[in-house]
Amino acid sequence: MRVDVVTIFPEYLAPLDLSLIGKARRTGILELAVHDLRTWTHDVHRTVDDTPYGGGPGMVMRPEPWGQCFDDLASPSTHLVVPTPAGAPFTQDLARAFSSDPHLLFACGRYEGIDQRVIDHAATRMRVSEVSLGDYVLFGGEVAVLVVMEAVTRLLPGVLGNADSLVEESHSAGVLEAPMYTKPPTWRGLDVPEVLRSGDHGKIARWRREEGLRRTAAQRPDLLSHLEGTGFQIPGVDV
Numbered sequence: 458m459r460v461d462v463v464t465i466f467p468e469y470l471a472p473l474d475l476s477l478i479g480k481a482r483r484t485g486i487l488e489l490a491v492h493d494l495r496t497w498t499h500d501v502h503r504t505v506d507d508t509p510y511g512g513g514p515g516m517v518m519r520p521e522p523w524g525q526c527f528d529d530l531a532s533p534s535t536h537l538v539v540p541t542p543a544g545a546p547f548t549q550d551l552a553r554a555f556s557s558d559p560h561l562l563f564a565c566g567r568y569e570g571i572d573q574r575v576i577d578h579a580a581t582r583m584r585v586s587e588v589s590l591g592d593y594v595l596f597g598g599e600v601a602v603l604v605v606m607e608a609v610t611r612l613l614p615g616v617l618g619n620a621d622s623l624v625e626e627s628h629s630a631g632v633l634e635a636p637m638y639t640k641p642p643t644w645r646g647l648d649v650p651e652v653l654r655s656g657d658h659g660k661i662a663r664w665r666r667e668e669g670l671r672r673t674a675a676q677r678p679d680l681l682s683h684l685e686g687t688g689f690q691i692p693g694v695d696v
């Protein structure tokens with residue numbers, strides 16, 4: 458997969474060199490480049506922003522540098538991803554969809570965001586997704602790119618040592634994962650649930666399924682709304 462990230466703060470993306478994303482880059486699974494938007498400016502101050510039409514506080518990112526940047530970096534098979542609090546919520550399903558794209562191009566907004574014509578024009582020549590990390594406002598899109606790239610990269614074949622990790626984790630099957638435990642069996646008076654040490658794989662799978670459902674009902678009942686009225690029972694929980 459090829460990924461280009463465009464930002465006015467390239468240093469913000471330094472973590473993309475670390476850990477498993479860094480390894481995916483070094484092994485060639487991921488080809489990733491970070492670009493400074495100011496490369497596509499032509500004035501002495503390398504200006505990327507201006508005051509908003511219609512008035513109001515803050516500045517808006519001008520369209521020209523973005524347009525020229527996309528002329529250089531994009532092709533019809535590019536998927537432009539624009540982080541914005543006004544976008545669709547970023548989910549595991551979107552991460553899965555993005556992970557099969559041949560080329561992701563991220564446009565990191567700053568200030569009050571990017572002139573809307575940049576997104577409208579890009580949509581005439583490539584696929585565009587506006588995505589939100591959540592219902593809050595950040596300073597810029599860089600952190601959103603780090604989040605999206607973590608979620609996408611771990612889905613690329615060959616990145617995780619054990620691909621089974623992806624099968625039963627939270628959000629892969631519409632429920633949260635059951636709590637996990639490791640050694641020692643007793644720590645500060647707290648025991649690992651007996652069933653996990655029983656060696657009975659059938660019982661362990663059933664316990665994990667039920668605990669995952671109980672946890673989902675407690676923390677994220679919205680994920681179980683499709684079960685309402687179906688008579689589906691979670692032991693000890695009213696759905």
Ligand code: SAM
Nearest residue numbers: 540541542566569570589590594595596597598
């Ligand atoms: N004026 C914009 C609004 O109210 O929708 C907010 C602009 S925000 C200060 C600057 C940039 O941060 C955005 O262009 C976007 O790239 C990024 N950003 C802020 N919050 C975000 C969120 N929840 N999800 C994704 N990106 C976000």
